[in-house]
Amino acid sequence: MTDGKEELDELREAVREFLAAKSTESAVRASQPRYDHAMWDQMARQLRLPGLSLPSDYGGDGFGLTELEVVLEEMGAALLCSPFFATVVLAARALLASADEAACARFMPGIAAGQTIATLAAAEGHASWDPAMVAARAQRTPDGWALTGKKSFVLDGTVADLVLVVARSTAGPSLFAVDREAPGLRAEPMTTLDPTRPMATLTFHQVPAVLIGAEGQGGRLMSQVLDLACVALAAEQAGGARRCLEMSAGYAGTRFQFGRPIGSFQAVKHKCADMLVRVELAEATAREAARLADKAAPEFGVAAATAHICCSQAYLFAATENIQVHGGIGFTWEHPAHLYFRRAKSSELLFGGPAVYHERLLDRLGI
Amino acid sequence: MPEYLQQFARQAREFLGAHAARAAERADFRWGEGDDRVPYFGADPPEVEARKLRAARDWQRTRYEHGFGWISGPPEHGGRGLTPVHELVYDRLESEYDVPDTGTLSVIGLGMIGPTILAHGQQAIKDRYLQAMYRGDVIACQLFSEPDAGSDLAGLRTRAVASEGRWILDGQKVWTSVAQHSQIGMALCRTDPDAPKHKGITAFLVDMGAPGVEVRPLRQMTGGSDFNEVFLSGVRVPDDHRLGEVNGGWRVALTTLMNERATVGSEGGGPVAEALSPERLSALMRATWTWDDRALRRDLSELLADMMATGYLNARAFRQMQAGVTPGPEMSVAKLMYAQNLTRAAHFVSRVLGPRIIADTGEWGTYAWAELLLATPALRILGGTEEIMKNILAERVLGLPKEPGVDTTSPFRELP
Numbered sequence: 015m016t017d018g019k020e021e022l023d024e025l026r027e028a029v030r031e032f033l034a035a036k037s038t039e040s041a042v043r044a045s046q047p048r049y050d051h052a053m054w055d056q057m058a059r060q061l062r063l064p065g066l067s068l069p070s071d072y073g074g075d076g077f078g079l080t081e082l083e084v085v086l087e088e089m090g091a092a093l094l095c096s097p098f099f100a101t102v103v104l105a106a107r108a109l110l111a112s113a114d115e116a117a118c119a120r121f122m123p124g125i126a127a128g129q130t131i132a133t134l135a136a137a138e139g140h141a142s143w144d145p146a147m148v149a150a151r152a153q154r155t156p157d158g159w160a161l162t163g164k165k166s167f168v169l170d171g172t173v174a175d176l177v178l179v180v181a182r183s184t185a186g187p188s189l190f191a192v193d194r195e196a197p198g199l200r201a202e203p204m205t206t207l208d209p210t211r212p213m214a215t216l217t218f219h220q221v222p223a224v225l226i227g228a229e230g231q232g233g234r235l236m237s238q239v240l241d242l243a244c245v246a247l248a249a250e251q252a253g254g255a256r257r258c259l260e261m262s263a264g265y266a267g268t269r270f271q272f273g274r275p276i277g278s279f280q281a282v283k284h285k286c287a288d289m290l291v292r293v294e295l296a297e298a299t300a301r302e303a304a305r306l307a308d309k310a311a312p313e314f315g316v317a318a319a320t321a322h323i324c325c326s327q328a329y330l331f332a333a334t335e336n337i338q339v340h341g342g343i344g345f346t347w348e349h350p351a352h353l354y355f356r357r358a359k360s361s362e363l364l365f366g367g368p369a370v371y372h373e374r375l376l377d378r379l380g381i
Numbered sequence: 382m383p384e385y386l387q388q389f390a391r392q393a394r395e396f397l398g399a400h401a402a403r404a405a406e407r408a409d410f411r412w413g414e415g416d417d418r419v420p421y422f423g424a425d426p427p428e429v430e431a432r433k434l435r436a437a438r439d440w441q442r443t444r445y446e447h448g449f450g451w452i453s454g455p456p457e458h459g460g461r462g463l464t465p466v467h468e469l470v471y472d473r474l475e476s477e478y479d480v481p482d483t484g485t486l487s488v489i490g491l492g493m494i495g496p497t498i499l500a501h502g503q504q505a506i507k508d509r510y511l512q513a514m515y516r517g518d519v520i521a522c523q524l525f526s527e528p529d530a531g532s533d534l535a536g537l538r539t540r541a542v543a544s545e546g547r548w549i550l551d552g553q554k555v556w557t558s559v560a561q562h563s564q565i566g567m568a569l570c571r572t573d574p575d576a577p578k579h580k581g582i583t584a585f586l587v588d589m590g591a592p593g594v595e596v597r598p599l600r601q602m603t604g605g606s607d608f609n610e611v612f613l614s615g616v617r618v619p620d621d622h623r624l625g626e627v628n629g630g631w632r633v634a635l636t637t638l639m640n641e642r643a644t645v646g647s648e649g650g651g652p653v654a655e656a657l658s659p660e661r662l663s664a665l666m667r668a669t670w671t672w673d674d675r676a677l678r679r680d681l682s683e684l685l686a687d688m689m690a691t692g693y694l695n696a697r698a699f700r701q702m703q704a705g706v707t708p709g710p711e712m713s714v715a716k717l718m719y720a721q722n723l724t725r726a727a728h729f730v731s732r733v734l735g736p737r738i739i740a741d742t743g744e745w746g747t748y749a750w751a752e753l754l755l756a757t758p759a760l761r762i763l764g765g766t767e768e769i770m771k772n773i774l775a776e777r778v779l780g781l782p783k784e785p786g787v788d789t790t791s792p793f794r795e796l797p
Contacts, residue, residue: 019706263779277781280772286779287771294714295690302693316689323686372682379685381663381678 026084032061033092039350042093042210049096049173057096058128064102065126069110072122078308079242083249083301090250091257093353095210097131097170103246104169104239105132108178111238112189112227121176121191132176135165135216136236143240143365145180145187145233150218152181152190152225159183159190159225161218167364171214172201179216179223180232187232190223197221208360210353240365241318245307248300248318248325251361255296255325258332258354259289262339276339285339289332296321296328319375326362326371333358382470382703389467393474396447401478412664417749419656421723421756422607434562436481441517451491451515458499459512466703485559490514490521494567496640498586501625501633506586510565523637524554524568524587524611532769534569535578535631536788536796539613541570541585548585548623550593550616556763560596560609563589567637568613573628574794581793582630586622587613603755641764653753657726659685665746671733680729684722691718710778717770720760727754 036053057063067082068074082102089098106125109118124130136143138150150163161181171177177192177199192199198221204213227235263286266277276282299321306314333355337344344351365371382390425433444450445459452468454460461467495514498507513519530537539552550570560566566587573581587594593616598606625633655661662681666672698711730750731738741748761767775781788796 019704259779263775263781267781274785275782277775277779278784280768280784283775283781284768284771286781287774290710290774290778291714291717294710295687295694295718298694298697298711299690301697317693320686320689320693323682324690368679372679375682375686376678379659379663381659381666381681 022081022084025081026088028061029063029085029088030091032057033088033094037089037092037094039353042095042350042353049170054096054128054131057098063098064128067102068106068122068126069118072118073126074122075126079245079304080301080308082246083304086246086249087253087256087297087300090253090357093210093254093350093357095212097133097173099211099246099250100133100169100174101125101131103243104134105174105176105178107242108134108189108235108239109226111235112231114227117191117224117226124176130176131170131174132178133168133170133174134239135168135171135177135179136239137167138164139166141167141366143236143370145236148180148182148187148232150179150181152183152188152223154183155222157222159223160220161190161192161223162220163218165216165218166204166213168201168214168216170212171216172203172212177216178226179218180236181218181223182232183229185230187236188229189226189232189235191226192218192221192223196223206360208356210357211360241315242307244322244365245300245303245318247361247364248296248303248321251325251329251358252293252296252300254354254357254361255289255293255329255332258329258336258351258358259286259293261351262286262289262332262336265340282339285335289335292324292328292331296325299324315378316375319371319378322365322371323375326367329358330362386466386470389463390470390474393449393471396449397475397478397480400443400447401475401480404477404479410660410664412668413745416652417746419653419750419753421653421753421760422601422603422605424603424605424752433481434485437483437485438517440481441483441486441515445516450517451495454495454511454515455499458507459515466705469699469702485562486514486517486520489523489558490519490563493637493640494521494523494565497567497584497624497633497637500636501584502586503621503623505621506624510586519565520559520563522557522560522563522566522589522611524557524560524566524613525634525637526556527553528555532766533788534634535582536793537569537571537582539568539570541568541572541583541618543572543620546620548618548620550585550587550613550618552613554611554613555599555608557596557609557611558607560589560611561598565589566594566611567624569630569634571793572630575792576628577790578793578796579631579789581628582634583627584624584630584633585618586624587616587618588622591616591618593617602758603752653723656753657688657723662726662730665730665733668746669733669735669737677729677733680732684725684729687718688722688726691715691722694718710774713770713774713778716764717767717774720757720767723753723760724757727757730754 062075063085065074066085067077067079070076106122109121121130125132140147150161150165152159152161161179163181165179175194177194179190179192180187181190198219200217201214204215206213266282266286267275269276303317303321306317337351337355340349340351343349441450448461449471451460452463452471453465456462491514495511498511510519514521525534527537527539539550539554541548541550550568566589568585568587569582570585571581572583593614595612597610599608599610600606601608671677694711695715698708701708731754734747734750737744737747738751776783
C-alpha cells in the first residue's frame, strides 16, 4: 500500500489524464456495446492498471484496494466502458478468495498483464447473489467437470476469455473455470438500461470446466467477493456522483435566467449543496472501506455494506438532480446526463439494491 | 504518529495517569439497567450544575499548571507554544480518561474568544485576560446574535457610541451560551450606521459584571434554559477593551467564527452517541417487539449507514489534520449531517416507541427519549442554520454566485 497522499494524487492524475484523452464522451457513446481493445492494451502496458492491486507473486504490482479505489473513482467519473471491473474485481478477487494457488498461478498473470479478460458468472435469472439460489449444476466427468445451466447479468460475458462460474455440485455451490471457446457454452448480450456496462446471458450445456478451490466453498466465496465488489463499485459510484456534481455546479454558474446565473437562486444552490454533502459522504465511505480492507480490519464488512448503501444513494441522487439542474437540455439524448443516470440506476441494483443491501448492513452489525 | 508527537503523547499520558483515572470500560449494555436519560442539553439542578462548574475550573487549572491547558498558545502569554495537531493528540488521549467536562469554559471562551483576543486584542487586554482564561479563572461568552440579527449577523443593531475616551453600549443580545457563568463577553456593536452593514461594526470585550449588563435565562422549547438574553443598557467600555479597529469588527468576528471548534470526533462520545449505537437501537427494537418490522429495519439501516458515513468523514478529517493537511469541506458537511442524523434518529426511535413517547408509562428507556426528541429542532439552527451552511458550501466550495442584493452596499440605516 502506498502511504502518502502525494502518491495517490499522482496515480489519480495519471489515470484522469489518460481517461480524459481515451474515454471521451464520444468514445463512451461509440463503444457501445463493445470496448476498445487498443485502449485496454494501453491501460495495461502504459499504466499497468489491471495488475495494480494484484499480488506480486502472480505478476501484479501488489498494491491494495486503496490504490484500486482511486483508479475506479476515475473510471466511474469517465464512464469508462471496459471489462476492468469484471476482470480485475470480480474474477481476480474470486480467484484470490478461492485460495487455489495452482489456479491463481495459471490465470492471474494473464489478468495482471491485461492479456486475459475474465468475468464471474454468479447470478442467474433472478439476479440474486444468494448462494442458496444457485441452480446451475456441476457434474463429475472422467476428466473433470461439466456444467449445465444458465447464468444472467454476467458482466462483459460476451468478451471474457475466462469465465468463472458458481455452480452446484453435490457438495453445494462451488467455483469453476470455463474457457469461452468451450463446447456447449453460448453467450448472448442482454439489452441493458446502461449501455456502458454490457451484460450477457450464458447458457451452459455439458460444458467442460475446472474446479477452482475446494468443492462446496462457493457460498463463502460469493459473500467475500461481494463485499469487495461492493467497495469497488462504491468507488465507481462516488466518482460518477462527483462528476455529476461538477457538471451541475458548472452549469448553474453559467446558465442565465431572469438576468442572473441560476446558481445564485437558493433553490438551485441548495440542490447543489445537497449533492455535495452526498458526494462527500460517498467518497468517505468508499475510501474508508478500502482502507479497512487493506488493513484486514474486522470492521471491513460493516464498512463495505455502508459504502454500498451510501454510494448507491449518492450516485442516484446526484445523477437525478443533475438532470433537474440542467432542465430541458438535461433530458436530451445529446446531453451526457442520461448516461450517468443510467449508470447510477444500474449500479444501485446490480447486486440486488435496497431490497437486500439494508439487511446486509444490519446482518454485518449483528442486528 | 511522527516521533515528535509520540514524545508529546508520552508526556500527556504521564500527566493524565498521575491526575485522572482511566475511564471505566463501558459496561455491557443491559436493557432496563442504568440511567435511561438521553440529554442533548444539560438539565442539571442548579446545585449539581455549580458543582460541575467548579470541577471544570479546577481541572482546567490542573491542565494549565502542567502545560496542557493552552497547548497551542504562544509562550509570552502563558501558552505551551505547540501546534493544533498537538492539541488534537491531547484531546484524543484525554478522552480515554475520566475527567470533568470543561465545555463551559472551552467551547466558546478558550476555543473561539481566546484566539480572537490573541489576534486582535490590545496588549493590556491580552495581559489581563488570556492567561486568566486558560488557567480557568475567567469564562468568556460570545455576544453576537440579536433578535433581529440571526443568520444575517452583520445586520446587528446594538449600538456603541464613543464618549470621553470610552464607549457606551446599548442593545440586546440573544442565544448567549454560558453568559450566566461568564466574567467577560465579546460584543459586536454598530458604530457607524451610515456605512454598509459589514463596515460599521466594532468588536469589544465587555465586563459582564459592569453596571447595565443584565443576563436573563431564555427558556427554550425543551423547558430547560441553556441560553440567555443579555441586555446592555448604557454599559461603559474602556477603549483599550476594543478588539481590532473601529468599524473593523467584521474581520474580528470572522476570526472568532473560523475558530469555531472543529467538530472532529464530536459524535464519538457522550450519552446521546451511546444511546444511538447500533447495539442500543437494536435492543430497543427487541424490547418493543418491533424487531422484525421490515419498514423499521429499513429505516434503521438508512439511519445507521448515514451515521457511520458521517463518522468516517470525521475520522478522515482528523487523520488529515494529524498529517498536517487542512481538511476540505468535511467539517461543514459533518455538521450538517450530525444535525440531520440526530433528528432522524429521534424520530426513528419515536416510531419504534409509538404512544410510549407521548405519555409516560413509567417503563424504563421509553418516555425518556422525549428529551432528545424535543432538543433536535435546535440542531439544524444553532451554530449556523442548515440554509446558511448550504449557502456557504455552495458558494465557497462549489464557487456558485452569491444572491445579488443591495444590502451589502447601501448604508446600514437605509436598509429595510
